[in-house]
Amino acid sequence: MATFSQLRPFAKIRQIDWQRRIKAMLLPLIGITVFLLLWAAGATQIKTSLGTFPGPVQVAQQSVNLINEHHAEREKETAFYQRQQQRNAERVKVDPSYVAKTRAYTGKETFLDQIGTSLITVMSGFALAALIAIPLGITIGLSKSLHQALNPIIQVFKPVSPLAWLPLITMVVSALYVSPDPILAKSFVNSLLTVTLCCLWPMVINTAVGVSSINSDWVNVSKVLRLSPLKHVQKIVLPASIPAIFTGMRLSLGVAWMVLIAAEMLAQNPGLGKFVWDEFQNGSSSSLSRIMTAVIVIGLIGYLLDRSMLQLQRLSSWDKSSAQV
């Protein structure tokens, strides 16, 4: 009997666990279903000059279309390289001094290509910003006087929409980045710098706050042990401020993704934003559902980016309370 009564609470816990799991599965499902139903019903009510607003069905169809288009384009690409090879071979026959060269495919970018471009852009811009912002944030956090000196500048630049910077960036890049055969396309550099600019501030501020609010006991320990400044940063500052740094990074990445799409739309730089704008300009009967598909993909990617940052934060930090959803 004793054993049975001992087991009982566990059984109860298991039961609760199951209930919770079912709830955790079911409730989001219900949420999504209700949303889809509302969307489908609402969409039919909106008549635009390009036809009715796209519902979930149209978006699903368009997703298939977009993937098919991608495959069709890849086939064209293969044919393009074959033709080129043949042409090169013919030319070498006539003109033996000719060094055959393979030129990149000149066809259009598909939806999937644009997703890739946007992801690469946002990650590179983000990485560049982290390289600048984290050391800067640590230095500011360590030195009160530096903090006071730089704070007004940071406070003024922080609220500026990076889109306002875009025209300036475009002009400056055009003026400074002159090369007959650039490794990185100008449009890519423009998007990247825009992303960097908007990633910078949340990371600098959060890092600085994290560093300056380190437990004073630890700082004292460091003093007692007479750690060199470098060791102090390595052993005390970094581990202690990692949660704050990651919070800043997560904030930055979320903003960066939003800004990138807008910048691509505005400047017609390759990426998902350009896809959306091109479709809007096309004004064909399928344009709206293609845009809606892009909107959903943009949302999903933004969500996944945030989740992966969160996962990284969990892996690298023991302070679980700051790493919750």
Next chain:
Amino acid sequence: MLNVSRTLVRTLALATALFSGVAAAAELGYPEKEELTFGFIKLTDMAPIAIAYEKGYFEDEGLYVTIEAQANWKVLLDGVIDGRLDGAHMLAGQPIAANIGYGTSAEIITPFSMDLNGNGITVSNDVWAKMKVNIPKQANGKPVHPIKADALKPVIEQFQDEGKPFKMGMVFPVSTHNYELRYWLAAGGIHPGYYAPHKGDTSGQLDAQALLSVTPPPQMPATLEAGTIYGYCVGEPWNQQAVFKNIGVPVVTDYEIWKNNPEKVFGITKAFAKKYPNTTIRLTRALIRAAMWLDENNNANRPEAVKILAQSNYVGADYDVIANSMTGTFEYEKGDKREVPDFNVFFRYNATYPYYSDAVWYLTQMRRWGQISEDKDDSWFEQVAKSVYRPDIYQAAAESLIKEKLATPEMFPDFDSEDGYRDPQTHFIDGIVYDGHQPNAYLQKFAIGLKAGQVL
């Protein structure tokens, strides 16, 4: 067995085709620059570029071309100037204005004129309802065409009485559309306003009864729908789109304003042509072949062309919308579809030959509306035209095509006797005759517009 032999035949045919191309290439010289990027605006008259790509004419020349849609005409022009683009589909006025330093200053030339006609003027449904009462009817109850701006004049006066400015859209200050819209309005006694760049006024609305402003082509229908403008002049498919979307009515085509008027050109920088002479001739050859294909057998290829243009990376509008004008018809008021076989001309009537007189006409309009603020003598007009329009490059491209039997001499002007000036043209909506040799005398004929000696 049959399959194998068929494949063999095909391979042989391909090989001979390739070989003949290569052999000819040796004669003409290989292109110095093979990887090119061309810009365009989403309009059906970019067709020669799309066709030259899709039909492999660029590749036949050993050119590997990337084609990129541009956001608006300004971005496109800047792209060509700063080298991001090697060449582009341009408004005829753009290279000319760049050369005389109006707006952006740069040396841009054109070896290839892209098309004739292809534009229309559309007004909102509300304005059309008010205009319609002033338009005489045919026996079948449909309005008599061409509709003149006389019918719009009372509407504008009514707007003015109510204190509302009458706003219309065009695509760029030096666009064909700006000049066409102004021409049509002025022919109906409506003043479209002057530019006064020497006083810093580039709005073009001095003394204006109709206020014209810039809107990029694909945004026209949306801007009209939003009520920001009451009408616009734009290329296709953006007039037909208004009909399909039921938001406006095209009232007149540019074919009716000036029969077979030159429209877009292909623009490259002078430096590009100088640095890459073979590439320049080769790209011109590819474009000429594309234009020939577009007009071949009485427009027989047009449905296929429409299918290509409807792709989302080119114009992207629906097949039906593009086909409405590209296949020889034009739909005015919904249901009033009329035959306009020459609505889009890509090759007939020497459409692709860069005539000096076409450039001179654009210069006369720039002078007429004050964009050129001071008097210029006739020889200045000729000199500017000759520095922008380059029939010599066109001729070299055409002659090499003839040599390779890809074209025949009758398809082109007689190069030996051609002086680059079309005969005096009489097909304007106001009946005024244009002679490219006498631009100043031409300017004297207009009731509205600056004349010799006039400065604002």
